[in-house]
Amino acid sequence: METEEESNSSINIQNKTNTYYFIQGVKDCIPTIFGYLSIGFACGILSKSCGLTFIEAVGMSIFLYAGSAQFIASSMILSNASIASIILSIFFVNFRHLFMSASLAPYFKGNSLLKNISIGILLTDETFLVAAAEGFNKKKINYFWMMGLNIVAYINWILATGIGVLLGSIIPDYKVFGLDFALTAMFIGLLISAVKGNIKLNKAIIIIITTIIVLIISIQIVSTSAGVIIAAVIGSLIGVVIKE
Amino acid sequence: MNFYVWSVIIGGCIVTVFPRVLPITILSKIKLNKKVEEFLTYIPISILAALIAVELFIVDNKFSIQGNFLELLATIPTVVVAFKKNNLLLTVVVGIVSVAILRFTF
Numbered sequence: 001m002e003t004e005e006e007s008n009s010s011i012n013i014q015n016k017t018n019t020y021y022f023i024q025g026v027k028d029c030i031p032t033i034f035g036y037l038s039i040g041f042a043c044g045i046l047s048k049s050c051g052l053t054f055i056e057a058v059g060m061s062i063f064l065y066a067g068s069a070q071f072i073a074s075s076m077i078l079s080n081a082s083i084a085s086i087i088l089s090i091f092f093v094n095f096r097h098l099f100m101s102a103s104l105a106p107y108f109k110g111n112s113l114l115k116n117i118s119i120g121i122l123l124t125d126e127t128f129l130v131a132a133a134e135g136f137n138k139k140k141i142n143y144f145w146m147m148g149l150n151i152v153a154y155i156n157w158i159l160a161t162g163i164g165v166l167l168g169s170i171i172p173d174y175k176v177f178g179l180d181f182a183l184t185a186m187f188i189g190l191l192i193s194a195v196k197g198n199i200k201l202n203k204a205i206i207i208i209i210t211t212i213i214v215l216i217i218s219i220q221i222v223s224t225s226a227g228v229i230i231a232a233v234i235g236s237l238i239g240v241v242i243k244e
Numbered sequence: 245m246n247f248y249v250w251s252v253i254i255g256g257c258i259v260t261v262f263p264r265v266l267p268i269t270i271l272s273k274i275k276l277n278k279k280v281e282e283f284l285t286y287i288p289i290s291i292l293a294a295l296i297a298v299e300l301f302i303v304d305n306k307f308s309i310q311g312n313f314l315e316l317l318a319t320i321p322t323v324v325v326a327f328k329k330n331n332l333l334l335t336v337v338v339g340i341v342s343v344a345i346l347r348f349t350f
Contacts, residue, residue, distance in 0.1 A: 031332035056249050063257035073252055083251045090252075091259035096291060098263035103273035103287040113345075116272055120265035132288040178343030181315060184299040185322050185339025191292040192335075194328040199289075207286055211293040215265065216307050224305055228294040235290030240283050 025148025028134070032126045032153065035186035036067075036157070037160045038179040043121045044071050044164015050078035054165050061161040065124065065154060068225065069093045070161075093225040099232060100128040107135040108143075112183075115143050122150035124157075129190045206242060211235030314350060318342035 040061070047057035052074060060070050069090045076086045101120050108116055127150050135141050195204040215231035222230070276284075300319065302309035322339040329335070 018254045034336050052249065060253050060267045063253050063339040064260055066260055069256065073256060077249060077252060086252045087259055090256040095263055098267055099287050101264055102267035102271050103284040105268045106276065106281060108268060108272045111272065113269055116269045117265050120268040121261060123264045129288055137319065178340040178347060181318060181339050181343040182336055184337045186294060187292055187296045188322050189326045189335035191289065191296060193330055194288050204289060207289055208293040211290045212297045215294050216295050219302060219305060224298055224302055228298060231294045232287060232290040235293060236283050236286035239270065239286035240279055
């Protein structure tokens with residue numbers, strides 16, 4: 001009896017901490033909501049203007065869940081590109097997730113395969129960046145924290161695209177209010193917090209400048225999304241090569 | 245039901261899921277070389293730098309400074325707030341308001 005009670009109470013504590021971590025993840029997602037709300041909104045408007053129905057646009061957010069890929073897919077659908085060429089473009093645009101997923105892997109050691117699949121499947125720029133900051137600070141990331149973060153970001157994205165499709169025709173130009181800058185501002189905020197806590201400022205500046213120069217050079221030859229991957233890889237390599 | 249659109253969505257879903265899932269499931273199981281781990285810790289910084297540069301300097305796949313001049317100006321208060329306050333939400337709000345003010349003024 002006693003042992004049963006004990007194990008019950010330990011399960012309760014376990015549940016409490018899981019809920020606690022989940023809620024903490026939800027809270028840590030909140031600052032990114034505005035950035036993605038506006039870009040999701042823009043994505044919904046664009047999907048509609050490319051001739052997608054409400055169900056198709058929202059379906060794209062549910063199954064693709066990747067802003068820039070959805071922008072590209074919608075405009076390629078409008079121009080009647082072949083299915084294979086659109087899927088290939090989506091693959092290239094989203095290929096950067098490979099490096100994000102790899103970068104988070106050390107923080108999720110010891111999790112079951114299923115847990116790591118459920119984390120990876122909802123990985124996007126925003127959740128990756130918030131998670132990378134958490135990992136830097138705590139050296140390990142709680143699974144339920146990650147789920148809280150991922151699920152809120154996912155729902156936010158689906159709702160934002162849906163609202164964008166529905167209201168797109170009413171709102172003339174969302175750019176007037178500067179909402180399109182939300183994403184850039186969020187990236188800037190995340191970059192600076194990533195730099196501040198973790199590496200020497202000089203080193204960070206060298207990585208950042210190298211990345212930007214490589215990006216600008218590589219887009220003379222390849223597409224922007226391929227350029228992002230090349231620049232990020234070379235920028236990180238420079239970080240490994242140079243001394244503190 | 246539009247077969248063309250849904251083929252794109254489902255096919256796109258498959259090619260998106262693999263790069264997201266494979267590294268985290270495989271690399272979390274094996275011990276990584278120190279240099280590789282160090283490389284991976286710089287990925288957030290370099291990817292962010294690249295994504296910001298795309299937003300600020302690239303218009304229609306080409307390098308351009310004039311194209312986003314107001315946004316570049318708005319970057320200054322955004323960076324200052326990000327450095328001083330370490331509050332993401334505040335940084336985003338300052339960025340949006342700066343761009344809105346600049347666009348109304350010019």
